[in-house]
Amino acid sequence: MGNLLVMDRRLIARGAERTSTMRFVLWLVPWVALLALGIYAAGLCLYYGLNQTHMDNRFAFGMWIFLDLGMIAMGAGAFFTGFLVYILKQEDLKPILNSAVVVGLICYSGAMAVLMVDVGQPLRAWFTFWHPNTHSMLTEVTFCISCYLLVLILEYVPVLLQNRQLRKVPSFLVFEHQLHKLVPVLAAVGAFLSFFHQGSLGGLYGVLRGRPFAFRQGFAIWPSTFFLFILSAIAVGPSFLMLVTAAVETFAGRRLVGANVFRKLGFISGVLLGAYVAAKAIDTLVWLNITSRAVGFTPGDFYAYKPFGSALMFLEIVPLGLIPAFLLTLPVTARKRGWLLCGAALACSGVLLNRFVLTVQTLALPTLAFDEFLQYTPSWQEVVTFAGVIAYGVILYSLSYRYLPLFGQTKGADKNVSVG
Amino acid sequence: MFPWVDGFHWSPGHIIFLSVFFTVVLIILTTFAWAIWRTASDFRTHRATETCWRLNFAELPEAERRCRHELAGRLPHRVCNNAFDCRHCSKYAEFAVLPSKTVAGNAGVNFSDNLLYHRGHTWVRPEDNGTLTIGLDDFAHHLIGHPDSVYLPAKGSEIESNGIAWRMTKNGHEIGVRAPIDGTVVSTGGAKDAWYLKIRPRKPADLRHLLRGPEVPGWLAGEVDRLQLQFSGPDAPPCMADGGTLLPDLMDVMPAADWDTVLAATFLEG
Numbered sequence: 001m002g003n004l005l006v007m008d009r010r011l012i013a014r015g016a017e018r019t020s021t022m023r024f025v026l027w028l029v030p031w032v033a034l035l036a037l038g039i040y041a042a043g044l045c046l047y048y049g050l051n052q053t054h055m056d057n058r059f060a061f062g063m064w065i066f067l068d069l070g071m072i073a074m075g076a077g078a079f080f081t082g083f084l085v086y087i088l089k090q091e092d093l094k095p096i097l098n099s100a101v102v103v104g105l106i107c108y109s110g111a112m113a114v115l116m117v118d119v120g121q122p123l124r125a126w127f128t129f130w131h132p133n134t135h136s137m138l139t140e141v142t143f144c145i146s147c148y149l150l151v152l153i154l155e156y157v158p159v160l161l162q163n164r165q166l167r168k169v170p171s172f173l174v175f176e177h178q179l180h181k182l183v184p185v186l187a188a189v190g191a192f193l194s195f196f197h198q199g200s201l202g203g204l205y206g207v208l209r210g211r212p213f214a215f216r217q218g219f220a221i222w223p224s225t226f227f228l229f230i231l232s233a234i235a236v237g238p239s240f241l242m243l244v245t246a247a248v249e250t251f252a253g254r255r256l257v258g259a260n261v262f263r264k265l266g267f268i269s270g271v272l273l274g275a276y277v278a279a280k281a282i283d284t285l286v287w288l289n290i291t292s293r294a295v296g297f298t299p300g301d302f303y304a305y306k307p308f309g310s311a312l313m314f315l316e317i318v319p320l321g322l323i324p325a326f327l328l329t330l331p332v333t334a335r336k337r338g339w340l341l342c343g344a345a346l347a348c349s350g351v352l353l354n355r356f357v358l359t360v361q362t363l364a365l366p367t368l369a370f371d372e373f374l375q376y377t378p379s380w381q382e383v384v385t386f387a388g389v390i391a392y393g394v395i396l397y398s399l400s401y402r403y404l405p406l407f408g409q410t411k412g413a414d415k416n417v418s419v420g
Numbered sequence: 421m422f423p424w425v426d427g428f429h430w431s432p433g434h435i436i437f438l439s440v441f442f443t444v445v446l447i448i449l450t451t452f453a454w455a456i457w458r459t460a461s462d463f464r465t466h467r468a469t470e471t472c473w474r475l476n477f478a479e480l481p482e483a484e485r486r487c488r489h490e491l492a493g494r495l496p497h498r499v500c501n502n503a504f505d506c507r508h509c510s511k512y513a514e515f516a517v518l519p520s521k522t523v524a525g526n527a528g529v530n531f532s533d534n535l536l537y538h539r540g541h542t543w544v545r546p547e548d549n550g551t552l553t554i555g556l557d558d559f560a561h562h563l564i565g566h567p568d569s570v571y572l573p574a575k576g577s578e579i580e581s582n583g584i585a586w587r588m589t590k591n592g593h594e595i596g597v598r599a600p601i602d603g604t605v606v607s608t609g610g611a612k613d614a615w616y617l618k619i620r621p622r623k624p625a626d627l628r629h630l631l632r633g634p635e636v637p638g639w640l641a642g643e644v645d646r647l648q649l650q651f652s653g654p655d656a657p658p659c660m661a662d663g664g665t666l667l668p669d670l671m672d673v674m675p676a677a678d679w680d681t682v683l684a685a686t687f688l689e690g
Contacts, residue, residue, distance in 0.1 A: 006592070006680075014684045015481065131427040134437040143441050150448055168596075168689075173472045174462050179455040189447055 011403045013164050017254070018402050028398065031391040038388010041381040042117045050120060052381045061359050063378040064118045067386055068111040069201055069355035072145070073229075074348065075111070077237030078104020078152065079194040082187035084268070092264060095257045098159045099248075099406040100241055105152045106393040112149055114389055137204040144197030151190045155183060162405050195230055202229025205358045212297045214362040216287055224283045225358070231279060235272035236351045238265040239328070239344035246341050248401060256407040259337070266340045270328025273347050277321040284313070305373045308361045316357065320350025466580065473582035473598075476688065477503040483646070484685060488631055491638035493521030503582070504539050506629045520634040527644040528665025530558045531637065536630035538600030539639070540688045542585070544630055547618070551606055552625060554585065555615040556597065559643055563686060564590050565669030572608040572616060579603060579619065586616060590671050593679055598688055601625060643686070650682050 008021040018024070045052045055062045081100040084090040116122055129146075132139045160166065161176035199222065205214040206223025216223040242265050249256050288299045303310040327333045327343030334340060364374045400406055421438065422428060462468040477485070487498035488506065494515055506512045535543040541560040545553040556564075567588040579585045585599035588611075603619035610616065631639055644666065651674070667673050683689070 009678075010680055014681050014689065130421050130425060132421060132437070133427075134429075134434045140437070147441070147444050147448065154448065154452060164689075167476070170468055170472045171459065171463070173475055174468050175455060175459040177471055177475055178458040178462070179452075181458075182451050182455055185447065185451050189444060189451075193444065 031394045034391035041384035054379045059376045063382050064114050066356050066359040070352045071107040071111045073233040074240040075104045075107025076233035077241040079190040080234045080237045083191040086184040086187040095408045101155045102400045108149045110389040137200045140200040144193045148193040198230045198233040199226040202226050212292050213365050231276040232351045235276045236347050238269040239347040242344045266328040270325050274325035316353045469580040469583035474503045488635045489515040492635040494518035522634045523637045523641045529640050540598035542600045544600050551618050553615045554617040562666045563670050573605050
């Protein structure tokens with residue numbers, strides 16, 4: 001026990017204030033238990049197959065895909081912050097960069113883990129790379145996400161090597177320094193990859209001619225959902241970072257970044273969200289009046305089935321789109337931390353609802369005359385598998401926060417900062 | 421994926437998609453390999469120690485990076501951004517001629533005007549035969565007392581300025597002592613001697629970066645203040661000094677103190 005305390009203390013950066021070892025262990029215990037349960041549920045799905053879930057040939061996308069899409073959108077804060085700092089030279093966002101990398105790594109690796117369970121047959125997972133179907137949006141998604149996960153791991157390495165004990169190994173320290181100098185290259189590659197896989201995830205639904213609820217017209221080979229997914233992801237990525245930072249600040253009991261960082265993230269998020277809401281509104285009007293009517297569907301056909309009424313569309317565009325865009329950008333609300341966080345939470349909820357609608361509502365609605373409205377409730381294995389991913393994220397972030405410099409690069413930056 | 425793999429088509433879409441993918445993978449792997457190559461190159465050309473020191477220096481709190489001219493009272497406030505290497509400081513000559521103010525009292529920490537001091541709590545004494553003798557200063561002695569074990573470099577080995585010259589352990593804590601100067605080890609002493617290493621510098625030694633004269637009491641006073649703050653705990657308010665002096669063998673006297681943090685600050689762990 002004494003050794004554990006000493007080891008824990010020695011791993012924490014000098015000058016950083018962290019909770020006691022015992023409290024930290026107690027915090028981790030339930031999450032580790034949940035992770036173990038999640039691994040068990042995922043094991044059941046991999047061993048026995050997808051009969052462990054409530055998905056079937058008709059309802060092939062369920063909770064996992066919906067939440068995967070949500071996680072990947074939230075994880076966009078990683079590439080977008082890197083893009084802002086290294087390419088657009090927004091240096092004042094630097095204090096939050098390491099945290100953004102960890103959030104991105106958690107979101108993407110978690111999404112990949114769930115996708116692996118969803119696709120099944122892990123021994124044949126390499127087929128998608130070895131025999132790629134280049135006409136499939138999913139292939140592009142697979143390639144881009146795999147490559148971007150590699151980029152995130154490489155971006156995480158310099159953060160990891162800043163650990164107090166690892167810094168004592170000269171070769172690690174020099175390698176961290178050299179890799180850090182090349183991070184702008186990785187940030188540029190990450191932005192390129194993210195742009196395409198966020199888009200392709202949206203395009204995946206937009207090209208479904210057999211699903212008029214999702215099918216959209218677009219530009220060249222890309223349906224409008226391709227661009228809407230990119231825009232929505234980069235809009236909520238910074239918002240999600242704000243929420244994560246605020247949550248960590250609450251647990252840590254101190255301010256970790258200045259108010260200017262919050263305001264800037266909020267403004268960027270709000271402006272992009274406003275652009276997204278405008279584009280989304282235009283897209284919805286075109287879809288309802290032109291695209292779907294061309295194949296014989298009226299708006300009433302899509303919104304006649306409860307609980308998926310037109311209120312859901314209104315909720316997505318106005319209370320969870322337009323309103324947070326105003327909250328995040330208007331000076332009177334953006335000055336108040338509470339309003340900023342409220343706007344960020346609404347923005348993230350809006351994009352999550354969008355992913356839910358495109359995944360679950362698309363598959364639930366009937367498309368042919370003899371089709372019925374389908375209902376789907378995830379099995380406990382689906383729920384617990386995903387809960388395991390959340391637990392993994394909490395554990396990795398907690399460990400990273402405790403032992404790595406996630407906020408600020410110099411000693412003392414981890415202590416209270418001016419929030420005026 | 422490749423022309424010889426089932427499913428490959430010589431179609432523009434296939435070629436463009438795979439070309440972009442391979443380019444991206446190549447960029448990622450090249451970036452990684454480049455970082456490894458640059459790291460190896462730094463070690464090959466003996467730049468690694470300097471790089472490590474500068475990275476650790478950048479992590480030091482501002483209060484621990486005070487310029488020697490501030491320590492000597494020549495300037496009201498100045499933070500060093502040159503990794504304590506006054507040999508390459510463009511402002512050194514300009515400030516060195518200013519009048520200094522000596523700090524009164526030594527809080528029980530002795531120092532000598534005949535020795536030159538490194539911020540990592542070693543002293544250097546030039547000898548008549550051209551070698552340099554290196555030892556631990558009195559402040560470090562007050563903290564550590566008699567170390568449990570000492571791991572000195574072998575005779576003939578090279579030490580690099582600000583690299584780890586030797587290691588010691590005390591009460592389970594490992595302490596790396598930074599070298600004040602480059603050179604080849606010609607003789608080793610130990611805790612029982614008054615010195616630890618004698619080295620022959622690679623070239624005529626430029627010792628300008630080492631503290632001397634009125635800089636030393638100012639620096640040691642700051643170190644004693646830092647030690648008081650570290651012992652008083654994170655939430656304790658700043659207190660007036662009581663005029664006391666440091667006890668010897670503090671690691672034995674105060675075993676429950678946060679020695680990990682104290683030693684890291686004392687020996688410039690970063």
